[in-house]
Amino acid sequence: MVLSALVTVDDSRRVAMLLGVLFGLAGMGSSSAAIALPLMAADLGVSVGVATWSISLYVLMLAVTTALYGRIADLVGVRIPLLVGVGLMTLGALVASVAPSFELLVLARMLQGAGAAAIPTLGVTLLSNRYDGAVRGLALGRLAGIAAAVTCLGPLAGGLVESLFGWRAVMMLPVLGALVLPFLTHTLAGGGTGARLDVLGALLVSFTAGGLVLVVQSPSSGFVVAGVGMALMVLGTPSVVWRVRARPHGFLPVVVIRNGAVLRSAVAAAAIPASWFALLVAVPAVLLAEGWEAWQVGLLLLPSAIVALLMPKSAGRLLARYGPARTLAISSAVAAGAIACTALGVAFVSAPLLVLAVMACTISFGVGQPAMGAAVGEAVTLDVRGVALGVATLLFLVGGSIGSAVVGGLGDALGLSGALAVVGLLPLLGIGVLMPELRRTRRERRPA
Numbered sequence: 001m002v003l004s005a006l007v008t009v010d011d012s013r014r015v016a017m018l019l020g021v022l023f024g025l026a027g028m029g030s031s032s033a034a035i036a037l038p039l040m041a042a043d044l045g046v047s048v049g050v051a052t053w054s055i056s057l058y059v060l061m062l063a064v065t066t067a068l069y070g071r072i073a074d075l076v077g078v079r080i081p082l083l084v085g086v087g088l089m090t091l092g093a094l095v096a097s098v099a100p101s102f103e104l105l106v107l108a109r110m111l112q113g114a115g116a117a118a119i120p121t122l123g124v125t126l127l128s129n130r131y132d133g134a135v136r137g138l139a140l141g142r143l144a145g146i147a148a149a150v151t152c153l154g155p156l157a158g159g160l161v162e163s164l165f166g167w168r169a170v171m172m173l174p175v176l177g178a179l180v181l182p183f184l185t186h187t188l189a190g191g192g193t194g195a196r197l198d199v200l201g202a203l204l205v206s207f208t209a210g211g212l213v214l215v216v217q218s219p220s221s222g223f224v225v226a227g228v229g230m231a232l233m234v235l236g237t238p239s240v241v242w243r244v245r246a247r248p249h250g251f252l253p254v255v256v257i258r259n260g261a262v263l264r265s266a267v268a269a270a271a272i273p274a275s276w277f278a279l280l281v282a283v284p285a286v287l288l289a290e291g292w293e294a295w296q297v298g299l300l301l302l303p304s305a306i307v308a309l310l311m312p313k314s315a316g317r318l319l320a321r322y323g324p325a326r327t328l329a330i331s332s333a334v335a336a337g338a339i340a341c342t343a344l345g346v347a348f349v350s351a352p353l354l355v356l357a358v359m360a361c362t363i364s365f366g367v368g369q370p371a372m373g374a375a376v377g378e379a380v381t382l383d384v385r386g387v388a389l390g391v392a393t394l395l396f397l398v399g400g401s402i403g404s405a406v407v408g409g410l411g412d413a414l415g416l417s418g419a420l421a422v423v424g425l426l427p428l429l430g431i432g433v434l435m436p437e438l439r440r441t442r443r444e445r446r447p448a
Helices: 002-031 033-044 053-064 066-076 079-098 102-116 118-130 133-152 154-165 167-171 173-183 199-221 223-246 260-289 294-300 302-348 351-379 382-433 435-445
Strands: none
Touching (some): 002 102, 002 133, 002 154, 002 173, 033 053, 033 102, 053 066, 053 102, 053 199, 053 382, 066 118, 066 199, 066 382, 079 102, 079 118, 079 167, 102 118, 118 133, 118 351, 118 382, 154 167, 154 173, 154 294, 167 173, 199 223, 260 294, 260 351, 260 382, 260 435, 294 351, 302 351, 302 382, 302 435, 351 382, 382 435
16 A cells, blocks of 8 residues: 555656656747847847747637646547647747748747647646655646746756757757657557547637637737627627537536636636736836847846746645645735835836846746646636636636736836736736635635
8 A cells, every 4th residue: 555655656756857858948938038038039030029929829829728738638548639738839840940931930939839739738637646645746836847947947058059050959959858758658548538629619619718818918918809899708608508408518618617616716827827928028128228148138037947947846735734725825925915016126227126026926827836736726627627627727827928918018107126016916816816716725624
């Protein structure tokens, strides 16, 4: 019995670490590419503002296709969608690294984002299905910690690689994910109900989700993007409602969208990446304006990568002691404190305060992401767990878009500190959204 438990713990450690590296490489697709934007823009003959579309559309595809991968995993298991996703991410990165024009590079980045979307959803799904109890909580924490650490290394890696080999080499960094995948293949067998995919439902949900992401990003992208996003949402939302009513067990099962625990946990968790992406936009902007080099900004994020590696055990202990809802509330409170610290660091251009803020936000992410996965995983049955985690991850990624959009869109009008103050309200609102879950948890823990 003890030997079996030890084998399970060792297996969960290895699988979670490998998935965390994959997740981090997917995140590095945006964090490292941001460093290469100026040189890439000059080489391809576009402005830096236009070049940012290579990141915006990457995030768009990353968000839109997450629920699709989750639902496909419910039907056929994790193996096929994860192999396809990593394959698309690798192909997109390779094409982007040799693209002769900006238009082809953007298409390659969209392909890369569509592939990378498989990793966060399917990683959490695999761990949630494979392990239980405290082992599951520790595995989810390790996944988030490793992913955050690798993502934090993105700006440093991007700056160093660009200085040595040029911006095209930076675009190739996510190709490393293909080297990790062979070590995971034996854990991906089995699973799935064998049912057919509701293709029309998948398309309707994807277009509507894409409209939501475009609307969120419109403060920093302009009225045209906002108009396209609104049109997709106005046309897509009633279509999705109609499809759910016609096919209650289709692509978006009615038992998922009516599950209050799933939606509340996902909405509350979305404030955590909003804080993270707001910080990643604000900190480099301030320091680069002060004359820092890109690699020096990357070094500033290095302590947070070390903190991320120490987070898995802490996240596991918090989940075991307080449960997912309370742990998510703790993470939201830390995120609010991190944004307040960032605002002060920006106002006084204080590198120590910014380092402290990045470390606090890393702690929040390392605790909040596994707490969301645990909350959603416990709230649904196995046959719809993949799509439930996909929907939750979609909202999670939309939260990241909100953070970067608020800082980019309101930074000129309110200043960076004012824009960060707006972002700081989101984690507090998330705690308010969680109140029904917190009250339910308190009742369940109260002695009879």
